[in-house]
Amino acid sequence: MNNRSQNISQQDDYIDHVKSRGRVHPEQTVLYHQGDGVSGFYRVNSGIVMVYRLLPDSQRQISGFYTQGDFFGLSSSDAHPDTAVTVSTANIVMLTLHDIRQSIALQKTLFDMACSQLDTAQTLITTLTKRSAAEKVATFLVMLSQRQGQQGVSFDIRLPMSRQDIADYLGLSIETVSRMLTKLKDGGVIHLPNRNTIHICDYIRLKIIAREKSVQN
């Protein structure tokens, strides 16, 4: 799929073209800091990136986890409102404002991504405000399963982030996250072979707990 860099009218061509510029970063690499000037947007080629805000009282709100194909760092303001850091080794491309000006198709993609992230944010808000701690944790695990392309009833998922990261994403305390995982384990829904792996024993039940709309698949 590698093509000459001249014709960039097709979106996929342009993404492919730019994708090859990706750089690999080890885990815990900061890609940009809260307050840094915005000089472009980012795309995840591989790995996981976490974006968070630090509040004045030194609390931390994790805005999201981004995986292959996701864009992040989208902002219309001059300065990034959040910090982006790799959770695992990750290959990341930066799209400069110059790149974006080059391709109408890329602009369209970015708009679609922004809209899609808006939708995701609203869905998250619903989870955060209308769901119990148990439901939040189950929802998080379902999200991870989907992102890792898992299907079926029983499978392993990787959990590269810490319990504290999960807590800061779901707006719970680390103790509550731990308790809910234990509860799911005691209920036979999951297994916890080690701290960075979760074995889903009963995905159907997990989805019911998470109140997924489509309990199928």
Next chain:
Amino acid sequence: MNNRSQNISQQDDYIDHVKSRGRVHPEQTVLYHQGDGVSGFYRVNSGIVMVYRLLPDSQRQISGFYTQGDFFGLSSSDAHPDTAVTVSTANIVMLTLHDIRQSIALQKTLFDMACSQLDTAQTLITTLTKRSAAEKVATFLVMLSQRQGQQGVSFDIRLPMSRQDIADYLGLSIETVSRMLTKLKDGGVIHLPNRNTIHICDYIRLKIIAREKSVQN
């Protein structure tokens, strides 16, 4: 907010052009329904619009309140994930997909708006997960004050939405919203002359309670 979009003269021309097509709707008019096909985006010329999602268990999550100059209905999917309804009499313009194709500047504006709404959503998530009920209600009142262009220490704000609307926006019960308003009243921060008006007696203190970054202004 979206400072990058301010300097594009062409954009304002186009907005002005389209703005004149706005139509006035009485309060409680549904502009689109959850599930309707997306045939364009909307801009508020005047009045207030509320956007919400109905969940399968008939709970309601209010995604946002939109006022003059705000865009809403931004979605990259085929169907609207939410319902938009006027809270007060409102003048609304619909931008068709055809309109948007016409103007590069408008596309840019829409992207900036989407990014700005993403930022707003993340800030809201922080409020919802890290703040107490009292802080949430205070934050809501500060937001209303800012939207209504209020300044100084003491002034009236209109409250066209119901207590239930506020509760569904902040993820609280209606009783808690009521109790927190009472608490603010008892603390001398606000007055409640009638159900649709709040008199802010001490905006400084309100902002402190809301943990506003800039307690100035």
Next chain:
DNA sequence: CGACGCCTTGAATTTAGTCAAAAGTAGTGG
């Protein structure tokens, strides 16, 4: 006036948070 809808208040309950301690996991160096 009376009825309805919306808002407020009160009491009991539930949920998640906090504080404290124990258990488990890496990682290091002898």
Next chain:
DNA sequence: CCACTACTTTTGACTAAATTCAAGGCGTCG
């Protein structure tokens, strides 16, 4: 390979906060 240490996660007991359920008040409009 084991012991030591530092860190993360889990568990337990208690506390604080918000929800729920129930009743009462207030306005509005017929």
